[in-house]
Amino acid sequence: xxxxxxxxxxxxxxxxxxxxxxxxxxxxxxxxxxxxxxxxxxxxxxxxxxxxxxxxxxxxxxxxxxxxxxxxxxxxxxxxxxxxxxxxxxxxxxxxxxxxxxxxxxxxxxxxxxxxxxxxxxxxxxxxxxxxxxxxxxxxxxxxxxxxxxxxxxxxxxxxxxxxxxxxxxxxxxxxxxxxxxxxxxxxxxxxxxxxxxxxxxxxxxxxxxxxxxxxxxxxxxxxxxxxxxxxxxxxxxxxxxxxxxxxxxxxxxxxxxxxxxxxxxxxxxxxxxxxxxxxxxxxxx
Numbered sequence: 696x697x698x699x700x701x702x703x704x705x706x707x708x709x710x711x712x713x714x715x716x717x718x719x720x721x722x723x724x725x726x727x728x729x730x731x732x733x734x735x736x737x738x739x740x741x742x743x744x745x746x747x748x749x750x751x752x753x754x755x756x757x758x759x760x761x762x763x764x765x766x767x768x769x770x771x772x773x774x775x776x777x778x779x780x781x782x783x784x785x786x787x788x789x790x791x792x793x794x795x796x797x798x799x800x801x802x803x804x805x806x807x808x809x810x811x812x813x814x815x816x817x818x819x820x821x822x823x824x825x826x827x828x829x830x831x832x833x834x835x836x837x838x839x840x841x842x843x844x845x846x847x848x849x850x851x852x853x854x855x856x857x858x859x860x861x862x863x864x865x866x867x868x869x870x871x872x873x874x875x876x877x878x879x880x881x882x883x884x885x886x887x888x889x890x891x892x893x894x895x896x897x898x899x900x901x902x903x904x905x906x907x908x909x910x911x912x913x914x915x916x917x918x919x920x921x922x923x924x925x926x927x928x929x930x931x932x933x934x935x936x937x938x939x940x941x942x943x944x945x946x947x948x949x950x951x952x953x954x955x956x957x958x959x960x961x962x963x964x965x966x967x968x969x970x971x972x973x974x975x976x977x978x979x980x981x
Contacts, residue, residue: 701801722769751811759790791838814848851863876898879907890915901923
């Protein structure tokens with residue numbers, strides 16, 4: 696089997712810091728910035744699609760449909776947060792098949808009880824290890840020979856301890872998952888242990904203000920991590936910027952004085968490909 700796109704990137708760079716995205720615009724910005732891949736964050740999807748927290752409120756079909764638009768809007772590989780696979784192993788099988796058809800380059804698959812919660816929130820519950828491994832088996836079989844990178848995520852550390860979390864990702868990797876992800880370690884010592892013991896490549900989930908210490912890429916790479924994900928940076932940045940501009944517009948009735956901080960009209964049109972569409976239209980006499 697050929698080396699997967701995501702693995703090729705890791706082979707080239709060793710360790711990669713990359714962003715979470717949540718719509719076609721954030722995907723295009725990630726690509727334009729130069730990132731070789733991106734990740735569709737479930738937390739961001741829930742917030743931007745239905746205005747709700749990451750409590751398992753999005754459906755499988757909503758996630759796949761959003762992923763289809765995002766993946767088709769860029770040329771870089773996109774990994775999608777598939778949560779728990781939205782049910783039992785049969786649901787996982789369908790989810791993986793649908794994500795492949797949508798153009799995704801891979802997915803995260805976790806072991807929480809559905810409906811899940813954001814990994815950095817309280818009151819998480821996880822299914823039995825064997826139940827989770829059945830889901831991994833289903834995902835691997837659904838993938839077949841497709842170029843699809845499966846990340847085995849576990850939230851067991853917060854519920855059952857680090858030993859169980861490590862055991863779960865080890866078992867998942869033996870069944871054919873491509874990467875390990877122990878979610879929400881709460882200390883540098885735990886990060887060190889995961890980096891030393893989990894099968895590589897390993898995800899480090901860097902959420903500003905979350906449970907896990909946010910460390911520079913070089914330090915995380917030295918600890919043993921290769922997939923250094925910043926899933927919510929774009930969402931938080933966009934929300935803060937919109938809040939500030941909307942507040943100014945509300946209070947003063949104008950954006951004058953801050954307009955230089957905005958992406959300019961011409962630059963934005965270039966980002967979304969306006970000139971390309973003009974040229975395409977000309978081919979058809981428009």
